Amino acid sequence: MARKIKKTINTLSVLIILIILGLMVYGIMNIEAIDGTASSTINNYGIPALFIVSVFLDIVPQIISPIFALGAGIIAGINIYYAILATILGSTLGAIIGFVIGKKYMFEAVDILSSKKSINKLTYLTNKYGKIVIPIAAISPLPYLPVAIGAMNLSRRNFVIYGLIPRALGIIAYGAFFGLL
Numbered sequence: 001m002a003r004k005i006k007k008t009i010n011t012l013s014v015l016i017i018l019i020i021l022g023l024m025v026y027g028i029m030n031i032e033a034i035d036g037t038a039s040s041t042i043n044n045y046g047i048p049a050l051f052i053v054s055v056f057l058d059i060v061p062q063i064i065s066p067i068f069a070l071g072a073g074i075i076a077g078i079n080i081y082y083a084i085l086a087t088i089l090g091s092t093l094g095a096i097i098g099f100v101i102g103k104k105y106m107f108e109a110v111d112i113l114s115s116k117k118s119i120n121k122l123t124y125l126t127n128k129y130g131k132i133v134i135p136i137a138a139i140s141p142l143p144y145l146p147v148a149i150g151a152m153n154l155s156r157r158n159f160v161i162y163g164l165i166p167r168a169l170g171i172i173a174y175g176a177f178f179g180l181l
Contacts, residue, residue: 041053042069042072042073042076042078046073046076046078047073047078047082047083047086048086050069050070050072050073050078050083050086050087050090051086051087051089051090052090053066053069053090054066054069054070054086054087054089054090054091054094055090055091055093055094055097056094057069057091057094057143058090058091058093058094058095058098058143058146059094059095059097059098059101059146059147060098061098061143061145061147061148062143063142063143064143065140065141065142065143065144066087066090066091066094066171067087067141067170067171067174068141069087069090070083070084070087070171070174070175070178071174071178073086073087074175074178074179075178080175080178080179083175084171084172084175087171087175088167088168088171088172091167091168091171092164092167092168094146095144095146095163095164095167096146096164098145098146098147098150099146099147099149099150099154099156099159099163100150101147101150102146102147102148102149102150102151102152103150103151103153103156104150106147106148106150106151107150107151107152107153119153122152122153123152123153126149126152126153126154127153127154127155127158130149130152130154130158130162131158131162134149134154134158134159134162134163134166135162135163135166138162138163138164138166138167138170139166139167139169139170139173140170141174144163144167146159146163149163
């Protein structure tokens with residue numbers, strides 16, 4: 001029974017990795033279409049669309065980050081405070097979902113492909129140096145790939161402290177910047 005469950009998890013892990021890689025390639029190849037669709041959706045549907053687009057942009061690894069959605073929302077005339085709040089909530093939800101997918105399924109794939117010694121070293125290095133790299137990535141206008149962070153086995157605590165909190169602060173800073181324009 002346990003062997004069958006392990007095989008199912010392995011198959012599911014590989015399938016999720018293939019889907020994520022496919023979405024990443026699609027996002028890179030169609031960046032203008034995604035950006036245009038996100039902007040027009042936010043323009044047409046306002047705050048709920050900004051929230052949903054922010055969730056999507058942090059779940060799916062691609063080039064556009066929720067900060068671009070925030071800018072589109074502010075340009076569309078959404079109140080800056082509501083736009084910032086919707087973007088933070090959406091980005092946080094998307095990042096958590098992406099992190100959980102990475103930790104649960106993609107780490108399983110890493111575990112299958114690597115030795116226990118390599119896994120322990122990856123976990124140690126991620127939790128040690130992730131404290132420097134992840135906040136920088138989180139405040140940048142580029143996506144910080146929570147799925148990959150989960151796959152590298154960053155602890156949940158470190159993800160909240162070094163990923164989610166800096167991302168929220170970065171969104172506030174970018175929102176203030178967009179508000180000045």
